[in-house]
Amino acid sequence: MFTRQEALDQVERATSPTDLFGPPTTDADLRKEAQRRYRGLAAVLHPDVVGPADVRAHAASAELTRLHHEWRQATSVELRTATGTYRVGAPHAVGSVANVYRTDGPRVVKVVRNAALNPLLHAEWQALRELRKFTNREPWLRPYYPRITDCSGDVARGDRAFTVLEPLVDGFVTLAEVKRAFPNGLDGRDYAWMHRRLLRAVAGAHRIGLVHGAISADNVLIHPEQHGVVLVGWSFAVETGQRLLATSKAIDYPPEVRDGSPVTTATDVHMAHALMLELLGRDETRQRAFATGCMQDNPTRRPDAVDLMGEYDELLDELHGARVFRPFALPHLKAGA
Numbered sequence: 507m508f509t510r511q512e513a514l515d516q517v518e519r520a521t522s523p524t525d526l527f528g529p530p531t532t533d534a535d536l537r538k539e540a541q542r543r544y545r546g547l548a549a550v551l552h553p554d555v556v557g558p559a560d561v562r563a564h565a566a567s568a569e570l571t572r573l574h575h576e577w578r579q580a581t582s583v584e585l586r587t588a589t590g591t592y593r594v595g596a597p598h599a600v601g602s603v604a605n606v607y608r609t610d611g612p613r614v615v616k617v618v619r620n621a622a623l624n625p626l627l628h629a630e631w632q633a634l635r636e637l638r639k640f641t642n643r644e645p646w647l648r649p650y651y652p653r654i655t656d657c658s659g660d661v662a663r664g665d666r667a668f669t670v671l672e673p674l675v676d677g678f679v680t681l682a683e684v685k686r687a688f689p690n691g692l693d694g695r696d697y698a699w700m701h702r703r704l705l706r707a708v709a710g711a712h713r714i715g716l717v718h719g720a721i722s723a724d725n726v727l728i729h730p731e732q733h734g735v736v737l738v739g740w741s742f743a744v745e746t747g748q749r750l751l752a753t754s755k756a757i758d759y760p761p762e763v764r765d766g767s768p769v770t771t772a773t774d775v776h777m778a779h780a781l782m783l784e785l786l787g788r789d790e791t792r793q794r795a796f797a798t799g800c801m802q803d804n805p806t807r808r809p810d811a812v813d814l815m816g817e818y819d820e821l822l823d824e825l826h827g828a829r830v831f832r833p834f835a836l837p838h839l840k841a842g843a
């Protein structure tokens with residue numbers, strides 16, 4: 507902790523970011539240390555702490571913010587590809603194998619945490635490229651998949667692979683966040699539009715023989731306002747009939763994955779409906795029965811995603827009649843936060 511006077515002395519004496527935070531570095535521990543120092547100084551100089559009359563502290567606080575920003579800019583990692591340069595910005599999300607960061611441009615970058623898992627990112631590039639070719643033929647399905655714009659390509663031994671993606675940031679939340687916001691589960695009429703769209707995304711991929719392999723609450727992004735659904739996290743994707751390259755401890759897989767058998771499109775059908783059970787309220791008995799019917803142990807007994815689209819619509823029609831747009835928001839967003 508600093509006193510007001512110590513903080514003022516340090517900030518007013520500094521002539522460059524280095525004076526306050528040390529030389530530019532990409533070392534994680536030194537960066538954390540700089541961040542701690544910034545927070546400590548900012549806390550004592552904050553206008554709410556010093557009061558409205560302390561103009562000297564206000565000026566120092568603004569200068570501190572400027573110097574810290576400059577330091578971060580100077581030390582942030584730059585990722586280069588054959589055609590682009592991306593300066594890594596604020597962390598956006600932590601995934602199962604990679605972290606997603608904002609950049610200084612419009613894109614986000616997904617950087618694998620461990621270079622040993624680079625092959626998973628390679629698999630994802632291939633899947634996303636196949637999906638892109640597919641959605642060029644079927645443009646109405648384009649919004650359902652993430653879009654890769656660039657990637658690291660092969661990297662030196664020990665370096666981490668990364669993917670540059672169109673950002674899905676403004677207004678998007680994961681189904682995991684939705685689940686946390688509704689601990690008693692969702693109303694079936696809200697889950698209806700999410701599941702209809704998820705089924706489309708899954709059925710689309712299956713048309714080109716692609717198995718997602720990790721349909722989980724973290725890998726489904728929802729745009730509550732626009733009723734958008736994007737199936738992300740394709741690094742476990744394989745062609746139907748292959749074995750998954752890796753599995754995640756966080757996912758409750760169907761029997762064929764636990765056995766180490768090859769997966770098929772039926773594997774995704776099981777996972778999508780396990781997710782449905784995870785999200786739906788307890789009293790949604792008809793929809794829950796529908797989900798359970800898609801989760802048979804024997805993969806050949808599970809219905810195809812493409813057929814389920816019609817069957818699910820029939821069930822919804824029976825339960826709720828003609829479809830009407832039902833606004834959906836997360837509770838904290840509803841409060842206008």
Ligand SMILES: Nc1ncnc2c1ncn2[C@@H]1O[C@H](COP(=O)(O)OP(=O)(O)OP(=O)(O)O)[C@@H](O)[C@H]1O
Binds near residue numbers: 600604674739
């Ligand atoms: N294009 C994107 N824009 C914004 N956020 C994204 C984007 N893609 C993914 N995310 C967020 O980042 C998180 C991690 O991304 P992703 O799921 O692709 O990586 P992963 O979990 O490490 O790997 P994978 O799921 O492919 O095995 C996601 O759960 C999601 O919240």
Ligand SMILES: [Mg+2]
Binds near residue numbers: 724
């Ligand atoms: Mg993921």
